[in-house]
């Protein structure tokens with residue numbers, strides 16, 4: 001609106017068409033939801049998978065774990081009272097699809113001579129690798145642990161995300177010429193840049209769990225756990241038991257994973273303690289539902305005040321019982337009570353930490369210790385260093401990390417071709433979709449740089465468009481490695497022999 005004049009609709013802008021498909025616009029990666037659901041309805045599961053993968057990269061993982069910002073936008077809610085099961089349909093396509101390796105954007109026959117370092121092997125860095133590999137970049141991935149996946153591996157429990165699904169979708173990317181250096185934490189950005197990389201992507205996530213500094217916090221260290229560290233220890237097989245009475249402090253999705261994991265490790269009486277009323281919980285409704293179905297009790301309006309430790313042993317936790325006004329802005333204390341427990345798990349959030357980035361490099365940090373990152377280009381104040389995922393603006397979720405990864409990859413490609421970072425492609429297109437076109441239809445790809453396009457054997461120097469018909473995989477994959485929807489997923493625990501043994505870089 002300009003004054004009282006409504007500006008004409010600009011149908012020339014691709015944004016117009018994206019915005020009218022509410023669910024597609026609501027998905028941070030702009031997944032073509034109607035398109036892939038139509039393909040599933042036609043029994044074309046592999047094509048549905050490929051169409052998904054163009055934008056969200058991990059359909060099998062996200063079909064099980066996505067926070068689903070698309071579903072509240074679904075228009076069927078206005079008719080049926082609830083949305084189409086967009087997320088779960090993604091899982092169906094993933095479980096029934098054939099192996100897609102042969103259908104991915106082809107890799108060039110030679111590299112383009114530019115070296116890119118990716119720090120961290122979570123969904124953000126993996127997306128950057130996925131998008132840059134077909135353009136011929138030499139990609140080196142540094143990961144402090146022994147395998148790829150980031151929090152998807154170390155924190156999302158395997159009863160929600162089976163290891164084989166994670167392995168399958170991360171391997172597909174790593175197999176595309178990525179030099180993955182596991183057990184190799186980066187300890188100095190200066191030293192890494194001095195080794196001659198042309199660009200660096202920082203996808204290290206938000207690795208620190210928030211503390212709750214109340215009286216008694218450090219008096220029984222064996223029984224008070226920081227949620228994300230505790231889940232990581234469970235994933236690595238270092239922890240396999242917990243006391244019978246467990247309190248989880250916090251009520252976000254980490255709390256839900258903690259309580260359901262505690263249930264599987266022997267917890268009998270598990271309470272999730274929330275400060276505020278249920279309408280203000282951060283956890284997704286389906287996570288709460290799953291936890292309650294497993295017998296976890298959700299206790300509202302309880303604010304923790306003290307850990308009760310007797311004779312060096314944690315015996316209880318003290319809470320103030322609160323009454324909130326409308327809008328839950330102000331509360332008053334009704335009473336104080338103690339809740340007996342054997343273990344407490346703190347699940348009140350995550351923080352970023354960049355101890356390995358020297359503060360005299362010219363990379364600016366804000367007053368909260370976060371890097372200054374451009375919201376469009378994902379560039380930092382150093383022209384060759386880009387951020388994405390939880391490392392950019394704090395903890396979000398997988399699909400946001402993927403969306404960031406696509407944008408950062410576009411910026412890295414522009415930067416390394418000496419083009420302005422502001423020259424963005426239309427929303428929803430990625431470097432891979434520009435190269436591949438739609439996975440579900442014959443499409444045109446235009447090599448965006450003077451590089452070889454292996455699909456058409458176009459000479460490296462030409463910029464002429466080439467036509468790519470994505471090949472249809474024909475050999476069905478027996479018992480898909482992605483884990484079948486009908487197969488019960490059993491918790492898989494990693495043996496302690498896989499304990500990370502990091503070799504620092506820098």
Ligand SMILES: Cc1cc2nc3c(=O)[nH]c(=O)nc-3n(C[C@H](O)[C@H](O)[C@H](O)COP(=O)(O)OP(=O)(O)OC[C@H]3O[C@@H](n4cnc5c(N)ncnc54)[C@H](O)[C@@H]3O)c2cc1C
Nearest residue numbers: 120122123124144150151185186204205389390396397398
């Ligand atoms: C308990 C829990 C449950 C969650 N459940 C969901 C869910 O169901 N759905 C959802 O969408 N999101 C979920 N999330 C959030 C989601 O996992 C993250 O938002 C997402 O993984 C962020 O991706 P990322 O690539 O930015 O970072 P991460 O996944 O955190 O990956 C960062 C990687 O960098 C590595 N690294 C860190 N520092 C260095 C270094 N100096 N050198 C080398 N490597 C380094 C780390 O080891 C890690 O592998 C959950 C988070 C938690 C904590």
Ligand code: SF4
Nearest residue numbers: 027031066069070087
């Ligand atoms: S990736 Fe997540 S937000 Fe995007 S369409 Fe799929 S379920 Fe929805």
